[in-house]
Amino acid sequence: MPAHAIEVDALSMRYPKRTGFFEWARHPVRREHVQALDGVTLAVPQGVLYGFLGPNGAGKTTLIKILTTLVLPSSGRARVAGLDVEREVSQIKRRIGVVMNEERSFYWRLTGRQNLQFFAALHGMTASAAARRIDELFAILGMPEKIDARFSDYSSGMKQKLAIARGLLGDPEILFFDEPTRSLDPISAAQVRAFVRERLVEGLRKTVFLTTHNLYEAEEISDLIGIINKGRILASGTIAEISARLRSREHFRLRLSDAPAALLAELAALPGVGEARLSDEASADEAPGSLVELTVAEPGKTVPRIVALAVSKGVAVLECARRDVALAEIFSEIITEDARRVDPA
Amino acid sequence: MSILRKVGAFVRRDFLQMASYRTNFVFSVLGILFQSLTFFFFSRLVHPDTIDLAPYGGAYFPFALVGIAFYQFLAAGLGSLSDSISRAQTTGTLEALLVTPTSVTTIIFSSTIFAFSFAALRVLLYLLLGALAFDVSLAHANVPVAFLVLGLSTLNFLAIGMISASWVMVFKGGSPTGFVFGGVSALLSGVLFPRSVLYPWMRPLSVALPLTHSLEAMRGAVLMGKGLDELWPSVLALLVFAAILLPAGVAAFSLAVRRAKRTGSLIQY
Numbered sequence: 001m002p003a004h005a006i007e008v009d010a011l012s013m014r015y016p017k018r019t020g021f022f023e024w025a026r027h028p029v030r031r032e033h034v035q036a037l038d039g040v041t042l043a044v045p046q047g048v049l050y051g052f053l054g055p056n057g058a059g060k061t062t063l064i065k066i067l068t069t070l071v072l073p074s075s076g077r078a079r080v081a082g083l084d085v086e087r088e089v090s091q092i093k094r095r096i097g098v099v100m101n102e103e104r105s106f107y108w109r110l111t112g113r114q115n116l117q118f119f120a121a122l123h124g125m126t127a128s129a130a131a132r133r134i135d136e137l138f139a140i141l142g143m144p145e146k147i148d149a150r151f152s153d154y155s156s157g158m159k160q161k162l163a164i165a166r167g168l169l170g171d172p173e174i175l176f177f178d179e180p181t182r183s184l185d186p187i188s189a190a191q192v193r194a195f196v197r198e199r200l201v202e203g204l205r206k207t208v209f210l211t212t213h214n215l216y217e218a219e220e221i222s223d224l225i226g227i228i229n230k231g232r233i234l235a236s237g238t239i240a241e242i243s244a245r246l247r248s249r250e251h252f253r254l255r256l257s258d259a260p261a262a263l264l265a266e267l268a269a270l271p272g273v274g275e276a277r278l279s280d281e282a283s284a285d286e287a288p289g290s291l292v293e294l295t296v297a298e299p300g301k302t303v304p305r306i307v308a309l310a311v312s313k314g315v316a317v318l319e320c321a322r323r324d325v326a327l328a329e330i331f332s333e334i335i336t337e338d339a340r341r342v343d344p345a
Numbered sequence: 346m347s348i349l350r351k352v353g354a355f356v357r358r359d360f361l362q363m364a365s366y367r368t369n370f371v372f373s374v375l376g377i378l379f380q381s382l383t384f385f386f387f388s389r390l391v392h393p394d395t396i397d398l399a400p401y402g403g404a405y406f407p408f409a410l411v412g413i414a415f416y417q418f419l420a421a422g423l424g425s426l427s428d429s430i431s432r433a434q435t436t437g438t439l440e441a442l443l444v445t446p447t448s449v450t451t452i453i454f455s456s457t458i459f460a461f462s463f464a465a466l467r468v469l470l471y472l473l474l475g476a477l478a479f480d481v482s483l484a485h486a487n488v489p490v491a492f493l494v495l496g497l498s499t500l501n502f503l504a505i506g507m508i509s510a511s512w513v514m515v516f517k518g519g520s521p522t523g524f525v526f527g528g529v530s531a532l533l534s535g536v537l538f539p540r541s542v543l544y545p546w547m548r549p550l551s552v553a554l555p556l557t558h559s560l561e562a563m564r565g566a567v568l569m570g571k572g573l574d575e576l577w578p579s580v581l582a583l584l585v586f587a588a589i590l591l592p593a594g595v596a597a598f599s600l601a602v603r604r605a606k607r608t609g610s611l612i613q614y
Contacts, residue, residue: 117356118358
């Protein structure tokens with residue numbers, strides 16, 4: 001068994017850009033492309049839940065489609081279960097399960113059971129093996145009696161459960177989830193998250209590659225996180241590792257007796273200070289003074305400078321503490337920094 | 346065995362879906378009845394002296410009935426493959442099918458079997474209706490040869506359908522194959538009138554269309570009870586067409602799948 005369930009090396013994908021008839025008539029020879037993935041490299045160890053994060057259009061779905069052999073990459077290499085996604089397609093498909101958020105991917109006029117029987121046959125299962133597996137999956141997923149009702153009569157939560165059941169039909173070792181909770185209500189979404197984490201990863205030791213743009217979801221259930229933007233991987237690792245990589249900028253929270261805009265501007269202009277702003281939590285806070293959030297490089301040198309500046313302006317520093325950072329903030333910071341790097345203006 | 350199970354699953358899926366639209370089959374039969382009636386009355390306008398129908402038994406209605414039934418069979422062949430691809434793309438089921446351990450080729454071909462079987466059933470319904478309601482004599486029909494012609498025609502139409510589907514897969518519509526083999530065949534192959542009424546310069550073109558030979562052989566077998574000793578030129582032509590078109594269709598389809606996966610268009614619509 002390979003050490004990594006998924007390995008991606010310098011993977012790029014360029015789609016030909018679709019043009020309208022008039023655009024094509026004006027430039028019949030010109031071919032424009034969209035760079036969906038740009039040199040993506042990552043590795044997912046066996047038996048972990050890898051949360052793949054990125055804004056809409058970042059390249060998450062393109063990568064999942066390459067890894068599930070639906071699309072061929074323009075360049076680079078990707079291996080799933082140690083198998084090449086271009087050359088060993090049929091072997092890969094026997095070892096993966098894909099859970100799509102697309103409820104249209106079922107036959108709406110068939111029942112849930114008939115849908116699963118059809119897909120089980122495509123996994124090469126006999127009718128009796130399929131019946132046993134379907135009953136087993138219904139039991140695992142806690143599917144109610146509506147399984148013999150038409151798919152069109154299902155609720156969103158039921159449809160998603162059926163999608164999970166379909167993904168598990170072939171008892172795959174690696175599961176791909178493409179935004180599995182996107183169309184679910186909060187309670188159903190929490191159930192799906194718990195099932196994926198507790199049953200699939202911790203219970204059955206499956207490897208799960210899950211794309212989402214829900215940061216809280218990724219933080220709650222992922223062992224490892226990958227962040228992608230505009231086709232490039234910006235960070236990959238545990239939340240602590242990614243956060244540590246940003247340690248050149250640590251997060252501090254200061255409670256000042258007063259925080260006028262001029263002071264914030266002067267603080268932000270100090271060497272080593274990346275950002276200085278009033279905390280969003282300030283208005284809800286009943287303690288005296290104003291809460292200020294700062295990102296700080298080399299805290300040993302910079303924090304004393306901050307305190308000195310505040311004091312020199314007649315502002316008392318009531319509290320100063322380093323703060324743990326939520327994934328949402330890490331994500332926001334990484335994406336903002338990337339945008340600044342690409343377009344400094 | 347596994348492949349047969351997969352094919353069976355597609356046929357069952359398509360049957361269940363069709364059966365869920367309960368009136369579909371009834372209206373399909375009614376459609377056949379109304380179309381047959383239209384041509385039955387139309388045939389009264391066609392005087393036997395106007396066009397030479399002697400090689401087909403002399404009457405216009407049986408001639409037209411076989412022509413319409415078989416043209417619809419061609420249309421099913423041309424359309425079922427590309428329809429199954431574009432329907433799966435638009436309904437969103439294609440991705441779910443493609444991630445299963447089943448080859449693209451098996452998926453696509455299995456998706457056409459029910460459509461082809463249903464189209465063959467419609468051909469039989471046309472002929473039965475003609476015999477039962479409109480006095481078309483099938484007493485001398487050479488059934489084994491008719492089935493042989495049906496089988497060879499299926500191979501040819503499927504191959505043409507593959508070329509058409511390859512175009513649809515890459516360019517998403519407007520297949521010229523559909524026009525050439527569908528539209529041109531309707532005009533030149535002798536669907537509603539014998540080829541003898543065409544301008545002389547048109548007749549050689551009709552020889553290049555498989556439907557021409559399918560109709561010649563089918564009319565000979567069904568209406569005149571001819572055997573292979575008389576129909577061998579048409580049967581041989583269908584074999585030659587199949588030998589050329591099937592490999593061409595498979596090659597075009599494989600190339601189209603590869604290209605569509607490379608550009609990402611396989612799962613887009």
